[in-house]
Amino acid sequence: MHIMKLGIKGGDFMCVASLRSMTFAMKAKRILQEKGINAEIIKLEPHMTHNGCAYGIKFDCINLYSVQDALTKKHVNYTEILNL
Amino acid sequence: MIYFDNPATTFPKPQCVSDEISSCIKKYCGNPGRSSHILSIKSAEKIYETRCLLGDMFGAPPENVVFTYNTTYALNIAIKSFFKPREHILISDIEHNSVIRPIASLARQNLCSYSSFCTDGDDEKILDNIKMSITDNTSMLCCTFVSNVGSRRLPIKKIGDFCKERGIFFIVDGAQGAGVFDINVKEMNIDALCIPAHKALYGPQGLGMIIFGAEKLGRSIFEGGTGVNSFETEMPDFLPERYEAGTLSTPLISGLCEALKWLKTININSIRAHEEQLYITACDLLSTNEKIILYKMNEYAGNTLMFNIQGMSSATVSSLLDKRGICTRSGFHCAPSAHKKLNTGNGGAVRIGFSVFNTQKEIFSFTEALNEIIKDKKKPI
Numbered sequence: 527m528h529i530m531k532l533g534i535k536g537g538d539f540m541c542v543a544s545l546r547s548m549t550f551a552m553k554a555k556r557i558l559q560e561k562g563i564n565a566e567i568i569k570l571e572p573h574m575t576h577n578g579c580a581y582g583i584k585f586d587c588i589n590l591y592s593v594q595d596a597l598t599k600k601h602v603n604y605t606e607i608l609n610l
Numbered sequence: 611m612i613y614f615d616n617p618a619t620t621f622p623k624p625q626c627v628s629d630e631i632s633s634c635i636k637k638y639c640g641n642p643g644r645s646s647h648i649l650s651i652k653s654a655e656k657i658y659e660t661r662c663l664l665g666d667m668f669g670a671p672p673e674n675v676v677f678t679y680n681t682t683y684a685l686n687i688a689i690k691s692f693f694k695p696r697e698h699i700l701i702s703d704i705e706h707n708s709v710i711r712p713i714a715s716l717a718r719q720n721l722c723s724y725s726s727f728c729t730d731g732d733d734e735k736i737l738d739n740i741k742m743s744i745t746d747n748t749s750m751l752c753c754t755f756v757s758n759v760g761s762r763r764l765p766i767k768k769i770g771d772f773c774k775e776r777g778i779f780f781i782v783d784g785a786q787g788a789g790v791f792d793i794n795v796k797e798m799n800i801d802a803l804c805i806p807a808h809k810a811l812y813g814p815q816g817l818g819m820i821i822f823g824a825e826k827l828g829r830s831i832f833e834g835g836t837g838v839n840s841f842e843t844e845m846p847d848f849l850p851e852r853y854e855a856g857t858l859s860t861p862l863i864s865g866l867c868e869a870l871k872w873l874k875t876i877n878i879n880s881i882r883a884h885e886e887q888l889y890i891t892a893c894d895l896l897s898t899n900e901k902i903i904l905y906k907m908n909e910y911a912g913n914t915l916m917f918n919i920q921g922m923s924s925a926t927v928s929s930l931l932d933k934r935g936i937c938t939r940s941g942f943h944c945a946p947s948a949h950k951k952l953n954t955g956n957g958g959a960v961r962i963g964f965s966v967f968n969t970q971k972e973i974f975s976f977t978e979a980l981n982e983i984i985k986d987k988k989k990p991i
Contacts, residue, residue: 548838577841579838579840
């Protein structure tokens, strides 16, 4: 797995989990919401993807391990988690 | 007007359905899964919410819900995606043309063979018939949950268990069962359940679904844009996008979404109990007229009741009812083999079926209209 730190927002690093489709981005967002973790669906920049269009969820890197844990437990396979 | 053509499509729909379709078109109908602006995300959220509701209802995760144009498309995709070349497909002897035609088409091209099993007898007898009908190379079984002609209900759980044991891909045509009976693809070992939005789910026309029991991937049938993996020339190797080429209909799906929420508040078991009462009343009243031939099951098994009037074609009866403001359906209901079993293979029959919006009073009015039609027939010209 990979994590992408997107940049600094208000002093916090933002991470992106790359997911295989909008459907899985929606699923991931709901799982994280249930855990009280804010996440935003984004369309990935071309340089972040290997196969063309893809979606991801953006979240505060402080929640990285919680996000990984929550998605893994619910069998949501993220192709990468990226940080910048 | 009295509307009894509900097995074809339920009418009317709950107010929330048309309200949401209108709201979607006016307020948020972006292209789902193609962009990330606010309208695209709002559309995608609505679609995902609908997948979740359908998944909850039919026992599957949301990503196993594939949207199609209707049940026929769903069945075509499931059948043509998963059949194994040169192997055998087993169907029942009461199937709708949406099952028979795609399979017969494959057989005509020498891509597979097929035969049907007899649905006479009780559940155990049907299962025995299936066991006798399978061959060494039967790799798919496709049958209806409940027939659209005469409400013959098949023992789906038992058939599913048998198919799982034998490694046979099991497709169920749930056109008349979805929204009437509890269906759980996981518990019933259904590989692909094909259902419509516009019948007992009270959603709009032009929308169907495949609910996959597990993430099994067959060949793609329609190819095109999916919003993901754009550099690849093959469809994605995951659900639901593998089977969803092109833009989905957010307005129709949003309408179904509200219909499903509405159904949850009422509960399908309560609706079925209501419809069963109407069915019993109709059977009782129609049975009192010796000119009416009633084709009814021993027990209530779904939402269709078939009848004919002696000496009149089903088309004439349906037309005369229509003139009295009563909507029914005559003919063969796209299921000629089921009519053969009902002994109505020559002229078909008149079909009525009920929805949550029908009343006992309507049954009385309908019976009176039928009695008038029979009386008028006796009058000399």
